[in-house]
Amino acid sequence: MISTVDPEARHAHKTQSRRQDGFKAHVVVEPDTGLITATELTKACGPANSDAAVGARLLPTDPTAPTQGGQVLGDSAYATGAMLASLADTTWEVALKPWPYRPAIPGGFVIDDFSYDPATHTLTCPAGVTRPVTASHRAAFRQACTGCPLRARCTTSAKGRSVNLGEHHRLHRDHRKQFTDTMIQQSYRQNRPMVERSIAWLTRGSRRTPFRGVTANNNWLHHRVAAINLRRLITLGLSTTNNTWTLATT
Structure with a gap:
């Protein structure tokens, strides 16, 4: 009731x-x-x-x-x-x-395919493009996705891929590896x-x-x-x- x-x-x-x-x-x-x-x-x-x-x-x-x-x-x-x-x-x-992976494309890249560098606070995509991570824990690749040969495995967004890492993304990444x-x-x-x-x-x-x-x-x-x-x-x-x-x- x-x-x-x-x-x-x-x-x-x-x-x-x-x-x-x-x-x-x-x-x-x-x-x-x-x-x-x-x-x-x-x-x-x-x-x-x-x-x-x-x-x-x-x-x-x-x-x-x-x-x-x-x-x-x-x-x-x-x-x-x-x-x-x-x-x-x-x-x-x-x-x-x-948590199970939730790729933007079924069978495509997952968050751990993006390399995070804590020294420079940047994120590098599978195609090798590096972008800074903002204070809200986001990295936007956008224009870099235009013409990218890996786009079909990464995003369907017309604006390109944007990655939300989350506050505890490093703990999650280490935990999945462990x-x-x-x-x-x-x-x-x-x-x-x-x-x-x-x-x-x-x-x-x-x-x-x-x-x-x-x-x-x-x-x-x-x-x-x-x-x-x-x-x-x-x-x-x-x-x-x-x-x-x-x-x-x-």
Whole structure:
């Protein structure tokens, strides 16, 4: 129920064609055990409630996260420039799936085909033409595209190619290069199923929130997570002996 009954329940788009109404539940999952170590429920829309924004807020609150080393895994929704910037100052290895390339021409040149020089703050296109990058992080090639033999693989614009790098373009570029590491990709594929399983346990039979408003439903989410974690711990060998909880180890 949107707006008239619950003003904090909002519209959100999972994709351009798939719309969802309500709230968002965010979780941090320990992939070896499937235990949920941090969670938060937010409105479904708004920059402060995006997956990456909440993920960056939750990670430092996770008491199980290692202070040195460790690895942060997540899908491409978390690979924003702001998220990468927040992780740059940590010792964690970043295994976030990069955003997919969106070439201007299907099968054509992508952003990494343009070479960036931080010393001169310039961008060089695949044809070897160099242009300065403006304060708004844009480089315009325009007239240089006229008669360029590579134009058909670069742009359909009559004005020529213009490239928007974005504020954190260097972090994105380095991140995409790092993710080509076979070990990082293997770790991502290996650990994702357990995380997806934990999310399935959380949402099974509970796709609908029982209350109105963020606060009440956030409290409900934390209680549900605690119950799911307790069930998972029992499966892992948690038991009581003389009123003391013990966890079997192998």
